[in-house]
Every structure is written in C-alpha cells, then in structure tokens.
Amino acid sequence: MLPSKATGDPQTIVTNTRLAALAQGPGVRLWTWPTLISVGVVLALVLQSVLLSRVHANAVAATGVSLLACALGYLGAKAWYLILHRQHPRKFATAGACIQGFLVVTLGVLVLGGFVLGMNVGTLLDVTTPGLFLAMAVGRPGCFLGGCCAGSPTTSKWGLWSSNRTVGIRRAPVQLLEAAAALLIGVITLTLVLTVDAVAGAIFVAAAAAYTFVRQLLFPLRADPHTRLGRRLTIAISLAILVVDAGVLTLTT
Numbered sequence: 001m002l003p004s005k006a007t008g009d010p011q012t013i014v015t016n017t018r019l020a021a022l023a024q025g026p027g028v029r030l031w032t033w034p035t036l037i038s039v040g041v042v043l044a045l046v047l048q049s050v051l052l053s054r055v056h057a058n059a060v061a062a063t064g065v066s067l068l069a070c071a072l073g074y075l076g077a078k079a080w081y082l083i084l085h086r087q088h089p090r091k092f093a094t095a096g097a098c099i100q101g102f103l104v105v106t107l108g109v110l111v112l113g114g115f116v117l118g119m120n121v122g123t124l125l126d127v128t129t130p131g132l133f134l135a136m137a138v139g140r141p142g143c144f145l146g147g148c149c150a151g152s153p154t155t156s157k158w159g160l161w162s163s164n165r166t167v168g169i170r171r172a173p174v175q176l177l178e179a180a181a182a183l184l185i186g187v188i189t190l191t192l193v194l195t196v197d198a199v200a201g202a203i204f205v206a207a208a209a210a211y212t213f214v215r216q217l218l219f220p221l222r223a224d225p226h227t228r229l230g231r232r233l234t235i236a237i238s239l240a241i242l243v244v245d246a247g248v249l250t251l252t253t
C-alpha cells in the first residue's frame with residue numbers, strides 16, 4: 001500500500017506478476033526466437049537434401065546426421081554461452097545460446113558423420129553451406145525480437161527501437177545486419193554450388209571466412225564488449241583465408 005499524493009490516505013495498487021523464469025523485458029517476444037530458428041533449420045535441411053540429390057549422394061543418411069548435428073549443436077551453443085559468461089552448469093536450462101558453439105559442434109558432427117558414411121566431406125560441407133547461412137538469415141531476426149545479442153544504444157536515424165530484455169531504446173540493429181550478411185552469403189554460395197565445379201570444401205571455407213569477417217566488423221555495434229586485439233587478429237586471418245580461397249576458386253573454375 002502506498003500513500004495517495006492528493007490526500008495522504010493509503011492507496012492500494014494491484015499489479016500482475018509471473019514466475020522469474022517466465023519474466024521478460026520491455027518489447028521482448030521470446031517465442032519468435034525458437035519459431036524462426038525452427039523454420040531456418042527446416043529450410044537448411046530441405047535445401048541440403050535437394051543439393052545432395054543433385055550430386056547423387058545419400059541424402060537420407062546425410063539428413064539424419066544433420067538432425068543429430070543440430071541437436072548436439074544446440075547443446076554446444078548453450079555450453080559455449082555458459083563458458084563465455086562464466087556461469088554455473090546448473091543454469092544450463094535458462095542460459096542463452098551462442099552461435100559459435102552451435103556452428104563448431106554442428107559442423108564437427110557433420111564432418112565426422114560424413115566420414116563414417118564414406119561421403120566426400122568437402123562436398124558435404126559445400127552443399128550444406130547455402131542452407132546453413134539462409135537458416136541464419138531467417139533465425140537472426142528472432143534475436144532482434146527476442147532481445148538477445150542487442151545492439152548498442154544510438155541516436156542515429158538508422159537505429160531501430162529494440163530491447164535487451166532490460167531497457168527498450170533505439171539501438172543499432174546489429175542482429176538484422178548480420179541476418180542480411182548471412183542472406184547474401186547464402187545466395188552467393190547457392191549460386192556457386194549450382195553453377196561452379198569447385199574444389200570440394202572451397203565454397204564452405206570461403207563462406208565461413210566471409211561470415212567471420214563480417215561478424216567481427218559488426219561487433220563494435222553490439223552492447224556487449226569485445227576486445228580490439230582479438231577482433232583485429234580475427235579480421236586479418238579471416239580476410240587472408242578469404243583472399244586465398246577466392247584465388248583457388250578462380251583458378252579451378
């Protein structure tokens with residue numbers, strides 16, 4: 001009960017509350033993240049299957065491996081988040097997820113599974129690349145709407161109102177910029193897979209280097225800090241790999 005400003009008499013204020021685990025900040029739509037991620041995964045699997053069929057590979061077996069890779073990749077994403085933020089394992093269920101952990105574990109399982117199946121691992125990675133990045137293009141807006149990986153506050157006209165689950169304010173739409181980059185990489189790699197007879201694995205390497213390069217450029221726009229030295233070193237390495245790989249693609253096509 002609070003005193004009324006007008007009379008000084010006690011005044012009762014009624015408000016609704018919810019369990020802490022279900023609480024969310026202003027403007028946050030938590031359901032969009034799992035929904036868009038699920039749509040992206042389906043898109044990636046369908047596209048991978050279609051592209052594998054074009055090269056007469058065992059699409060059914062590869063899809064099974066990819067499903068397992070996605071499931072384990074989700075666990076890897078959660079574990080990466082806990083390690084990065086130095087949180088206790090008991091927070092696993094409520095912790096966030098990092099795309100780096102998902103990619104490392106998913107691609108690792110895919111490579112191992114392709115080797116066990118006797119597939120050309122480089123080709124498998126190449127035909128998986130377009131779907132992977134198009135899935136990221138679909139899923140990343142879920143981060144924007146869900147309030148994770150939030151951009152830094154800005155007064156710029158190109159900023160968009162969004163939340164970091166604590167404060168709603170005009171921010172750099174870094175998640176949407178990353179989604180646009182992933183879309184561009186996905187379209188380019190799909191075109192290469194369909195039209196270019198490249199060295200197996202070269203398309204995947206080029207896409208991974210390009211994405212890493214763009215992601216590092218976007219980090220300063222995020223609200224969470226990142227070290228300058230680590231960014232610069234990663235940018236230099238990814239750019240060097242991209243240039244060399246582009247040269248390989250040019251010479252072999």
